[in-house]
Amino acid sequence: MPNADPKHIAAEARTHAAEAAASLGALPDGVSLSRFIADYAAVGDMVHYVTVPEPAADAVRKVSAAHGPEGARTFLRAALAQGAADLVESGRLDALPPRILHYQLKHLARIAGATAANADWMDIERDLFHKDFGLVTLRLFAAAAQLLDIRCGIPRSILFTEGALASVRKGQAIMGMGGFKPYVQIHTHLSDLDDFNEEGWNACYRCCAELYERMPQLLGMFGASWFYDPALDEISPRLAYLRKIPEDGGAHLFYVSSGGSQIDNATSTSPSRRKLYEEGKYMPKSYMLAWGRREQMAWAKRNPG
Secondary structure: OOOOOOOHHHHHHHHHHHHHHHHHOOOOOOOOOHHHHHHHOOOOOOOOOOOOOHHHHHHHHHHHHHHHHHHHHHHHHHHHHHHHHHHHHOOOHHHHHHHHHHHHHHHHHHHHHHHHOOOOOOOOHHHHHHHEEEEHOOOOOOEEEEEEHHHHHHHHOHOOOHHHHHHHHHHHHHHHHHOOOOEEEEEOOOOOOOOOHHHHHHHHHHHHHHHHOOOOOOEEEEEEEEHHHHOHHHHHHHHHHHHHHHHHHEEEEEEEOOOHHHHHHOOOOHHHHHHHHHHHOOOOOOEEEEEHHHHHHHHHHHHOO
16 A cells, blocks of 8 residues: 655655656746646536646647647646645645545555556546546545545436436435535546445545535535446345445435446446346446435444444
8 A cells, every 4th residue: 555644645746746847848838737736726616526627728738739648648747746745735634524634645645656657547538637636636535435526416407317206206305405506426436446345435424424514515425326226236235235325324316327338337347247238137227326414424423433
């Protein structure tokens, strides 16, 4: 496991930032690592983590025009490393809840090591980059099995994925939680799956509860995936905890869609689910799980860990 000591993280990241910047050479006029980091972090209250502000995107285009695609990756690597070092040294981490701070430092230690060399995912079109840069700019918070995006709302389209009666039920549930926004949206980060297990998910829920204490405007947590499908109780019972624990704690389950990208998501890592799908015995479906702040905080109080 990478060294999660803040001083070590900052020193390693600062070294990699300097090495990358030196290898890149002169930047185009008006472009700097510090400016890019600041522009990337300057987002509104309801801006999803994948959104790259135009000034930041323009800086990358200028670097790519001057130094080519590999130079753009070097620039993003240097920015990621400098962003990690700046965050650790800024004192801003002190405001994080204790559990989130623990996992944020774990990710920052991983990121500091990852900035030693260019990688294909260092691209502003790639989700892995969005997530790592979100972590170093505090657009995302680390929470064991998941990352937390606090600038999100439940899409109103969820009301219309089934019939009229289901629409009424969903609307009542959402209004019972306080409305459609703002919520924490949870995301899996493929760069670190060490905590993707039952205890890691429980730790995520506790992180959310701690975050609500600091940010009481948040109405709760939501996420959507094939693994919330109740059919998994029979075909993949070892994953049933992903839905059952929140539901037992008062979370709501809303049907989203069937088939599409969920087929590959649900079957790519499981020969048994792939076989059932190919035999016509299983059609992957996506469900949204939404857990109100009050109910989730009550669950965390009952399950302190």
